Amino acid sequence: MDVILGIKLRDCVIIATSKAATRGISVLRADDDKTRQLSEHSLMAFTGESGDTVQFAEYIQANIQLYDIRENYELSPSAIASFTRNELAKSLRSRKPYQVNVLIGGYDTVKKETKLNWLDYLGTNIELPYAAHGYAAFYTTSLLDRHYREDLNTEEGLELLKLCVKELETRMPVDFKGLLVKIIDNDGVRVVDF
Structure with a gap:
């Protein structure tokens, strides 16, 4: 039931994850952070089996x-x-492979550009302008196809994210307890009040 979204913009990358930590039909936490800051300018969002993630x-x-x-x-x-x-x-070639899907967003301080990579549990890695894992991929991909532009600034990117959230709230049968939104840019990683 996780929602993981990433949008690469001209000057930053927006990563949004659902706050609900669920097990089956039960919500265990309503303030879960499904991200890890890997370096000063990079962030990983993850979804999958709870122990593996x-x-x-x-x-x-x-x-x-x-x-x-x-x-x-x-x-x-x-x-x-x-x-x-x-x-x-x-890990795929081991006895217990990780069941984890990942988005990695970051700002390359040498090349002065933003990056967003989509990785799945099979080891597929592709750089994309926007990406989603979990149920978010079913409901938001067509919306992002329609409204995404390469020259979006931060405010426009957050407005596009609001469209995605509205669609998720309308279509998803489960309450994902809102989104935790983080922005990665030249200044580092910061949480946005969304």
């Missing part, structure tokens, strides 16, 4: 931070997505 996200976060400490160099969002894809692909 947290364990995998913390594993990726720890390895990215370890690389940053050892090399004194922040990995680009593309490099982080490549590392994450490699870890998902390796």
Whole structure:
């Protein structure tokens, strides 16, 4: 029942995740954060089996931070997505593969551009202008196809996200307890009051 959305804009990336943590038909928490900050300018949103998601996200976060400490160099969002894809692909060949779908958004401080990568549990990695996992993909993809433009600024991106939320609230039979929205830009990662 998770909602994971990402929109790449001209100057930032917007990542939105549902606040509800569910198990079956029960809502366990109404303030869950399904994201992990991987570096100063990159963020990972995840969905999937509850144990796998947290364990995998913390594993990726720890390895990215370890690389940053050892090399004194922040990995680009593309490099982080490549590392994450490699870890998902390796786990697929193990006895207990991770059942995790991921969005990685970030701002490349060297190239001065935004990045949004869509990864699934099979190790597929693709860079997209907008992406969704979970039930959000069923209801918002056509809306994003229709209204997305490459030159959107932050305010216009948040308005597009509001259209997506309205569609989700109308169509989804479950209350996902609202969205936690984070923006990644040149200044880093910040939470937006949405």
